[in-house]
Amino acid sequence: MATVNFTEEQEALILKSWAVMKKDAADLGLKFFLKIFEISPSSTQQFSFLRNSTVPLNKNSKLKSHSMAVFVMTCEAAAQLRKTGKITVRETTLQKLGSVHYNAGVFDAQFEVTRFALFETIKEAVPDMWNEEMKNAWGIAYDQLVLAIKAEMKPSS
Amino acid sequence: MATVNFTEEQEALILKSWAVMKKDAADLGLKFFLKIFEISPSSTQQFSFLRNSTVPLNKNSKLKSHSMAVFVMTCEAAAQLRKTGKITVRETTLQKLGSVHYNAGVFDAQFEVTRFALFETIKEAVPDMWNEEMKNAWGIAYDQLVLAIKAEMKPSS
Numbered sequence: 001m002a003t004v005n006f007t008e009e010q011e012a013l014i015l016k017s018w019a020v021m022k023k024d025a026a027d028l029g030l031k032f033f034l035k036i037f038e039i040s041p042s043s044t045q046q047f048s049f050l051r052n053s054t055v056p057l058n059k060n061s062k063l064k065s066h067s068m069a070v071f072v073m074t075c076e077a078a079a080q081l082r083k084t085g086k087i088t089v090r091e092t093t094l095q096k097l098g099s100v101h102y103n104a105g106v107f108d109a110q111f112e113v114t115r116f117a118l119f120e121t122i123k124e125a126v127p128d129m130w131n132e133e134m135k136n137a138w139g140i141a142y143d144q145l146v147l148a149i150k151a152e153m154k155p156s157s
Numbered sequence: 158m159a160t161v162n163f164t165e166e167q168e169a170l171i172l173k174s175w176a177v178m179k180k181d182a183a184d185l186g187l188k189f190f191l192k193i194f195e196i197s198p199s200s201t202q203q204f205s206f207l208r209n210s211t212v213p214l215n216k217n218s219k220l221k222s223h224s225m226a227v228f229v230m231t232c233e234a235a236a237q238l239r240k241t242g243k244i245t246v247r248e249t250t251l252q253k254l255g256s257v258h259y260n261a262g263v264f265d266a267q268f269e270v271t272r273f274a275l276f277e278t279i280k281e282a283v284p285d286m287w288n289e290e291m292k293n294a295w296g297i298a299y300d301q302l303v304l305a306i307k308a309e310m311k312p313s314s
Contacts, residue, residue: 039196039273040266109197109266116196 004081004144010137011082017126017134018075028125029071030064033057035117043113046104074118078141087148098152106153111146118142161238161301167294168239174283174291175232185282186228187221190214192274200270203261231275235298244305255309263310268303275299 021028037044037057044050049062057063069091077087089097122138123130178185194201194214201207206219214220226248234244246254279295280287 040269042265042269107266108199109264109270112197112199113266113270 004085004140006082006137006140008082009133010140011079013129013134013137014075014078014081014141017122017129017138018079020129021075021122021125024125025072025075026064026068028121029067029069030058031124032071032117032121033063033067035120036114039113039117040110043110046106071121074142074145077145078138081141081144087145094148094152097149098154101149102153102155111150115139115142115146161242161297163239163294163297165239166290167297168236170286170291170294171232171235171238171298174279174286174295175236177286178232178279178282181282182229182232183221183225185278186224186226187215188281189228189274189278190220190224192277193271196270196274197267200267203263228278231299231302234302235295238298238301244302251305251309254306255311258306259310259312268307272296272299272303 034057044057047063047066049066050057050060053060053062073089073092077089080088087094119135119138122134191214201214204220204223206223207214207217210217210219230246230249234246237245244251276292276295279291
């Protein structure tokens with residue numbers, strides 16, 4: 001994949017907002033996922049730990065830990081994007097992420113809903129920082145992450 | 158289709174909010190569609206008059222008239238739901254709506270995004286009226302409209 005064109009200014013916007021959000025990553029991660037499910041309730045069915053659960057979403061401990069992990073991974077990948085020139089993920093691999101999303105049958109419109117939910121989450125977390133430039137920086141980073149995942153969306157060999 | 162269980166109180170909430178929104182139907186309709194496209198940019202591709210257009214969405218006169226027509230139809234169908242006991246549409250038929258949505262390949266997640274965008278539009282239009290009961294009333298009416306459209310989503314004969 002081509003190296004990403006991501007400016008120092010854009011990196012600074014990511015780092016500045018992530019520095020504030022980091023300490024609330026558990027809450028913000030859950031808000032992020034609750035926003036996705038508010039917009040698209042049926043997407044809960046793609047999560048094994050939600051499919052047959054009777055626990056309310058905001059009390060579901062598996063959702064909480066999953067949400068935090070995804071939110072942290074997304075933000076860290078964005079924070080490292082300029083330094084590394086590509087998407088890097090911790091505690092998993094892009095192959096694994098691709099395979100998980102492939103098996104769940106995630107489609108383009110869902111990546112779009114998730115992008116919107118991420119913006120809303122960050123906007124609510126750092127309302128005084130949020131502006132078009134910051135949205136654009138997060139958008140570029142998110143799109144790179146999605147491209148990297150999609151490149152690995154195929155049956156696991 | 159079974160007659161809808163829609164209380165007088167729910168009807169009153171629809172009528173009260175629609176009475177206020179009606180005079181701004183053009184603006185609100187456009188906001189409604191811009192919200193859908195903000196969440197899911199790729200869905201513009203399902204509209205023939207947007208696919209090859211270079212005009213910004215908020216300046217597109219075809220989108221404006223289409224948005225208003227859809228918004229008015231949605232709200233009027235909701236306003237008449239209790240009286241008629243079923244979804245009624247003007248200036249078109251449910252068969253035609255079903256066929257248009259079938260041909261465009263509209264899928265469930267898009268009906269969900271549209272539901273969320275409708276809520277956001279009404280919430281912004283009548284913030285002092287908006288509450289869980291009103292959301293619920295609009296949600297029931299919207300779901301009935303979608304059910305009626307889906308029942309007709311098949312190739313035109």
